[in-house]
Amino acid sequence: MRDRFLAALLMLVCALPLAGRAEVAACAAMSGQDSLSRSASQYLASLDVQKMSAARAQAIGVFYAPCGFRLAWTADGVTTAAARSMMVAMGQADRKGLRAEDYGLSWWGCRAAATEIPCVGRERELAQFDVDLTVAVMRFVSDLRYGRARLHSEKTGYAEVADSGFVANYIRENLVSSVEPSRAIQALEPSYPGYLRTESALNDLLTLENSEADVVVPDEARSLQLGDATVVAVALDERLAQFGLLPRYVEPASQLTFDAPKQRALARFQELHGLAVTGRVDRVTLRELNVPMKRRAAQLSMSLERWRWLPHEFVRPPVVVNIPEFRLRAYDPQGRVTLSMAVIVGRAGSRQTPILSAPMKEVTFHPYWNVPESIQMREIAPLVRRDTSYLRRHDYQIVSRSGAVLDSDSAEARRWLLSGQARVRQVPGRQNALGDIKFNFPNVFDAYMHGTPQTALFAQTKRDFSHGCIRVEDPSRLAAWVLRDERGWTADRIAQAIADPATVSVSLAAPIPVLLVYGTGIAAEDGTVRFFDDVYGYDSELAITLNEITRSRQKEDTRSWGVS
Structure with a gap:
């Protein structure tokens, strides 16, 4: 070669x-x-x-x-x-x-x-x-x-x-x-504000790393209770001060006590690191507190690396999903965030959400869910074998290869389904896995964004529950942003489309770039530096490659x- x-x-x-x-x-x-x-x-x-x-x-x-x-x-x-x-x-x-x-x-x-x-x-x-x-x-x-x-x-x-x-x-x-x-x-x-903020955060962290050593919080911090006076609280105080969450050089006596300001700072640390906000030093919080600054700098560096893979300019402001953050952001032409919401991504392992760039071309209200063959054979087929009424009770239809809808109560139709000769789809409605709205951006992975009837899952801190597609917390707000320049698609018309059970697809006059990205260290629009778990192990893979x-x-x- x-x-x-x-x-x-x-x-x-x-x-x-x-x-x-x-x-x-x-x-x-x-x-x-x-x-x-x-x-x-x-x-x-x-x-x-x-x-x-x-x-x-x-x-x-x-x-x-x-x-x-x-x-x-x-x-x-x-x-x-x-x-x-x-x-x-x-x-x-x-x-x-x-x-x-x-x-x-x-x-x-x-x-x-x-x-x-x-x-x-x-x-x-x-x-x-x-x-x-x-x-x-x-x-x-x-x-x-x-x-x-x-x-x-x-x-x-x-x-x-x-x-x-x-x-x-x-x-x-x-x-x-x-x-x-x-x-x-x-x-x-790249000239994106997010890239520039992250580069600035990296420089601040490198300066800190070069000027002082990491403060290690001992295991005993896990037993800290509000009001405890112990030398363990001093280490916690100094570590939180390194992150800029507490003032430096306070009176030694106040350092010894795990008081309300320390608890609030600890809760803020948990929020900035994608952890459950408890204000207590649990096992995961202790682990994250003791991640060395060198490792945090590497996370920011890998985020900058992945940013350079992106186009440096977009024909329209993009929609960006940061997978390990479980968050979607939409931007204006100046790169400022105009919409932000929680998302659910693919489960770590074999159902991971792909990293990709693709143009969003269509929004569908009340979509059918055409079940992927892998889900049909691995998950739905065993349920049908155990319960012949499962399809009807969950609003599924059996569809032939020619597109004809078959009788789901028919034993012959079920045999075709179980052998893979027929496909399954879920009709629009309350039980539909895609919710009321689907956002289509054609790609080789057949990934897309959609709503969900399982809204309680958005309360979870770690949200990798899907089969690979992205479930969005507020699909109606995202639809309003996507359709903001489409003639006739006012907020009232969007609300009417959601209320009306008919399936309606809207082709976008100008496609919108969709970016599914992976950054475990970022500087957010509010100026805070945030770190997230390497949920798919992509940072470890990239470090080996580099x-x-x-x-x-x-x-x-x-x-x-x-x-x-």
């Missing part, structure tokens, strides 16, 4: 002309005018990309070849101010939720210093240094723009495919000659140039 890639890249390099009109200004920013740089460029042009690592070959093909192999980061044998600025920026990659070690920062300093003594005969060192720095900057730009992992791009359309041509040109136009690249770097990132990417990059960076 790699040989085929390099062969294709070599053909591309050979076929590439020098810079076209659109690239002339960008190429002009690259050096290559002094004799040493020209010699290094000639050396670079003579290299055989088939003997290099894939990253170096790509850099030469898409970055250097279009500009006549001019060097980018050195002039007269000395590193440029822009090069040093980029090294500083990549060295602070953790502030963006990235990893400095992904960009070779452990050895850039000595290599940069080694290039700062102009001398004849150092063309090879200059060229290799320049290319390796370009590889690092290309990774950095790509990681900020597209994310590192892009796990879901093929199946869900959840991510834009990384474009190395865009990356190379962006570097030439915005970074090669910039001594202050922060604005150009920020322009690569570690593998880092190891792969480090291994590639230490490979020989393959030249004598």
